[in-house]
Amino acid sequence: MTLTGTLLIGARDVPAGTHFLAVNPATGEQMEPAFACATQADVDAACRLAQQAFDPYRALSFADRAAFLEKIALCLIEDTDAIVARAGLETALPEGRLKGEMGRTVGQLRLFATLVRQGEWSEPRIDPAMPQRTPMPRADLRQRHIGVGPVAVFGASNFPLAFSVAGGDTVSALAAGCPVVCRAHPAHPGTGELVGRAIRRAVAACGLPEGVFSLLGGSGHEVGGWLVQHPAIMAVGFTGSYAGGMAISALAAKRAVPIPVFAEMGSINPVYLCPQAFAARTDTLASAFVNSLTMGVGQFCTNPGIVIAPAGDVFEAFVRLAATAIAMRDAGTMLTGGICTAYGQGVSILSACDGVTLVGQGQEVARPNCARAALFRTTAADFMRDPAMRHEIFGPVSLLVSYSSEAELHALTESLEGQLTITLQMDDGDMAHARALLPIFERKAGRILVNAWPTGVEVCHAMVHGGPFPATTDARTTSVGTGAISRFLRPVCYQDLPDALLPPELAYDNPLGLSRLVDGTMQTR
Amino acid sequence: MTLTGTLLIGARDVPAGTHFLAVNPATGEQMEPAFACATQADVDAACRLAQQAFDPYRALSFADRAAFLEKIALCLIEDTDAIVARAGLETALPEGRLKGEMGRTVGQLRLFATLVRQGEWSEPRIDPAMPQRTPMPRADLRQRHIGVGPVAVFGASNFPLAFSVAGGDTVSALAAGCPVVCRAHPAHPGTGELVGRAIRRAVAACGLPEGVFSLLGGSGHEVGGWLVQHPAIMAVGFTGSYAGGMAISALAAKRAVPIPVFAEMGSINPVYLCPQAFAARTDTLASAFVNSLTMGVGQFCTNPGIVIAPAGDVFEAFVRLAATAIAMRDAGTMLTGGICTAYGQGVSILSACDGVTLVGQGQEVARPNCARAALFRTTAADFMRDPAMRHEIFGPVSLLVSYSSEAELHALTESLEGQLTITLQMDDGDMAHARALLPIFERKAGRILVNAWPTGVEVCHAMVHGGPFPATTDARTTSVGTGAISRFLRPVCYQDLPDALLPPELAYDNPLGLSRLVDGTMQTR
The missing domain is CATH 3.40.605.10 (Aldehyde Dehydrogenase; Chain A, domain 1)
Structure with missing residues (x-):
């Protein structure tokens, strides 16, 4: 080739x-041929x-x-x-x-x-003619x-x-x-x-x-x-x-x-650690979170950019565990020099926000275009005060946000912009907590996950990789x-066309054997 | 009340x-109460x-x-x-x-x-979990x-x-x-x-x-x-x-x-009079056209604002018949004074276009806010030269356009903007003529009619009242x-949610008895 x-x-x-010329991000060198x-x-x-x-x-x-x-x-x-x-x-x-x-x-x-x-x-729909209808007949x-x-x-x-x-x-x-x-x-x-x-x-x-x-x-x-x-x-x-x-x-x-x-x-893909699950699974949640965050050098639209959990001893333990896990992560080469520079700038802006503290960092490496993973913390009150924290930083960085009441949690959630995903980590005892959040999540995100991590998008029939602005321009x-x-696709309606002019999906004898909506009822093949 | x-x-x-205050357009008088x-x-x-x-x-x-x-x-x-x-x-x-x-x-x-x-x-879709799938299991x-x-x-x-x-x-x-x-x-x-x-x-x-x-x-x-x-x-x-x-x-x-x-x-809703039908039914087409044009004082988004037919003797006969029919039409009161004024301005602009000739007018009436129906003619060549002729004039006015070859007809059709409707008046002998136009019509309009008139929009499942810009902002x-x-509506995806948190249309036991797309296959109730 x-x-x-x-x-x-x-x-x-x-x-x-x-x-x-293309650039090899791992070496910073240009490659042939010229494009x-x-x-x-x-x-x-x-x-x-x-x-x-x-x-x-x-x-x-x-x-x-x-x-x-x-x-x-x-x-x-x-x-x-x-x-x-x-x-x-x-x-x-x-x-x-x-x-x-x-x-x-x-x-x-x-x-x-x-x-x-x-x-x-092609969503074929047919409303057959009703020539005898009064006061006006219906066309086909x-x-x-x-x-x-x-x-x-x-x-x-x-x-x-x-x-x-x-x-x-x-x-x-x-x-x-x-x-x-x-x-x-x-x-x-x-x-x-x-x-x-x-x-x-x-x-x-x-x-x-x-x-x-x-x-x-x-x-x-x-x-x-x-x-x-x-x-x-x-x-x-x-x-x-x-x-x-x-x-x-x-x-x-x-x-x-x-x-x-x-x-x-893209989006910041909030992950909610519900109280029961958070307390019961602090350790595994912390390591799974750091895995999801640093996978592929954090270069996923569905990277978990913000983790939301109740303030308290469990939160402090989670912070320590996550910080320890991230400290062992090697820096990874990013896709381009531009992306790596933007990552560095984004991390700088976040670290300068009022109320934001660095809690952990990955390994530093002297190779070109490498991103060092980073973990910050803040409170829900500080998060809601500063819109800068809502912006996606493309790469392996995340912000841990602690809240002090359910009311504050709901206010925080309402303050979020549109997201590709929102994730709940929950146990059976968190059902009421989760149920109260769900209507807000539905308004904010294209996909809602339970006990999973948002990275990884299945190509299937039920997937939604989308969501309210600014996750996408069309929710x-x-x-x-x-x-x-x-x-x-766009719909086209054909009124009283002779059968010979109809496309096969709409022809009278249904030559393609399609399921078609006839007079509002699905007629399957 | x-x-x-x-x-x-x-x-x-x-x-x-x-x-x-509201205004009675028939009298020009203001009416109580104040709004x-x-x-x-x-x-x-x-x-x-x-x-x-x-x-x-x-x-x-x-x-x-x-x-x-x-x-x-x-x-x-x-x-x-x-x-x-x-x-x-x-x-x-x-x-x-x-x-x-x-x-x-x-x-x-x-x-x-x-x-x-x-x-x-609600278009429920379900892709069930595949926990045994390799290399990666699939979530629900x-x-x-x-x-x-x-x-x-x-x-x-x-x-x-x-x-x-x-x-x-x-x-x-x-x-x-x-x-x-x-x-x-x-x-x-x-x-x-x-x-x-x-x-x-x-x-x-x-x-x-x-x-x-x-x-x-x-x-x-x-x-x-x-x-x-x-x-x-x-x-x-x-x-x-x-x-x-x-x-x-x-x-x-x-x-x-x-x-x-x-x-x-809105749009100008072109009506195509195919050669065979045009020759065979000149008389009835002319009277049906004038009926459609003047119905409701022409105040429909689907009013036939342009009629396209082959040049020649039949065209001349059609013009005379339509002019005679329109001359007998009474002026009608329009919805508002503003609409009536805009109608008058639109007719003036059209009549001033190069190559446009007035061929007939309805009765003039001295009542307030009345619109006098009007019929103009031009050629396809002139029509294509002047974008002003493409603009909708809301009211009982139409432009008869003659073409001199199939190639010119196709060029004219390609020059049209997006439309709510395009209509074909055709007989069996016009099938090839119609078939050649149909792909262009599909690109230009939301609804294609045969041997009908565009005024009248059925509320049903298969209707499209829409079309490419500028008929609408979203085709x-x-x-x-x-x-x-x-x-x-917008789609929301739920990944691995416990059944207790799912909305009824997605719940495991399908309590609403809906037809749902399961793994890409419609499972009917």
Whole structure:
């Protein structure tokens, strides 16, 4: 697998005038080859191809669309060794983790292939004509969902496979019938190119229009800006920072035709240690917490950034245990120099907040781009006074917050911003305590966990990886799991169309054998 | 039924310092009583009550929530005579139309009650635990949808019942478990108060928290602005002008916590007269078109504002027939003086466009606020040159556009903005012609009709009253039909929760007997 550094615009390899180099975060060294920075004309070319591909691509049968997703999975499997090797160099993530992530990426493609083939994602609804109804007859009305149009995808730095070029946003857009123009993440451009080439092979093998997929590189914000503002783009999927997500949302809202932006921007993922469980399991909770916090150098959107527990002797014991555990943790290489710098700044800001005390730190290491884990403590009263403590710091740092009454706990919880996850560590004796918190949690988070840790997001049907702002820009969706397809769908209603003009999912004889909502009742196949 | 002109803030009647009077558009005269203009403090009070009501209201059983919607329907029926009488004075709409609209409003409440009681709107999904799975066990994951929070509703001027205080937005928000703060339309404040009092009676009769519903009046834009910007409001439903919808969207996007705005802003609803049908049914098409155009003084979002047909003798005959038909139409009183003035301005702008010719007009009448129907013609080439022709003019005016080739027809269709509806008048011989247009229509419109007229929107399961921008601000939804509930819902995932903490729709023994998606397969009750 030789990297060329070119843009992948449909079937063409497009070199460019300006270039940038990938950096190995573990050494700080630049790596060959040079990667092309797309021009505005390149962005325009890719978006026009996507626009041209939209109608023929969405006209594919569900079976053919599913086969395409499965073909992408096969092409990725063929290239796994090369992809994992390059991703390791570009991200400093260990091989085992990257192989696992490749498995997840392939599994995700196959899950969506199954979803597409089943067909109920199109949500067919039929209200048959009632010609005899008085005072007015009812027309025959049929609804299905179709793709919104070409989708721009911005991958994440921290999941170079599962949330990047062939990640959840790309897969759910392709599943919805939408061509994808992907902006390659500049932190792993070689990984992006290899994955992009695998997708392109699948496009060609399935005989699809070349514009179904393009990959555009660039080192700054320009390419992304042009992409979001291109009239052919009808929706955006983004995973990354708050600043990035908000900048893209602002551009999307200012367009002549505004478009939806599904930005997953992270959160501090509060973990509640309920009184009974806290007292009964102080020791195991402390070690499990430090494991979750430092896993992957804390580089997860679902990292436990704040732990909330009752003040008192148990809290003091927990602090000591966690501090002892974190002191033994090695520093780990972060994904990029920029992320490492931002981590250091975030830790500095937190440590300067009134009422915040450092209680423990991991090992310091002199290697480049390494993050030293850190643990702070404060009180609920201080936390509520200073909004700075509510902001995510991407990396292995967490804030232990003690509260002194249930009323203060509820006020603290109400003061939280929107979250991807909220976790309860509880025993049977904590049931009433937990039940009182649950309605607030439901308003604040996309996922509520009991006796687990938030890191780890299952790709399945019931998952919600989303949540109220600022966790995401649209709380009504998820970016992981089959529900993610709905972000890129819109309903179309057909009134009194002759059977010959109806799409198969709505045709009179139900040739696809779908479950359809007929007059409000689900008629299963 | 005595009108007081007060605001309805929860259970309280709140008078205000400043007032405005309703106007009878048929006479231009002001009517008693004076209606209160809400202050910012009033808006705050209503929104806080809504926030307080959210958790207890959404905790109601589906049966109790459905009973509440049905109680609203009963309260409206009790007050029908008073409501219809006042609405007639405030809107100049005829009694028969208003009685029909009341029937639709009541039917809509009952349809949503049935939907809520059935329960599948919550879309329960269950992925059971797989403790033996390798390399990692799977947790038990369950998803349901809950309401987004308090919703601000801005009613429409042209449907004082079905799209106003107890209209589709209010009903779908209440069905979703969201309290509603409604901004009463200043064109029918008395109607709004009567309907609001009926809803309030239902709130009291069902023993619900008073904040489930409030009604705020005002004559300008201030009240709406405060409402959209209030932190307790989590979504907005709006039906009205492009300018109004865009102003509200801009305010919502600038909030510290941005919120979704579902604004239905209208469209020009193109009608395509396919060659065979056009030649075979020229006469009946012309008269049916003029009927649809002038119905309700053209004051429908789905009014046929543009008719597209092949140039030639048939087109000339159609123009003559339509001009003759429209010449016999009486002028009708519009909803407000402002709407009538805007109609006149819109017709002036259209008539001044290059290549646009007046071909027919309705009767002129000297009564106040009357709109004279008007018919213009142009060519596809001229239409595509001037974006001014693409803009909706609210009222009984339409533009007949002739094209000279299929290629020009397709280019014209691609040049259209997003629409609520696109209609095909076609015969069997037009099948290929229609089939070639259909993919473009699907990209451009929320509803596609064959051999019907777009005015008339059925409240059912398959309806889409929505469409790509600028028809609406969010093409992924509908504001009419049961699908409208999804605007105000968001998914929440529960991971490994003990059964005792799960909501009934997700509980292990399925006490509500719902159809649930289990491991990707629908398990029906």
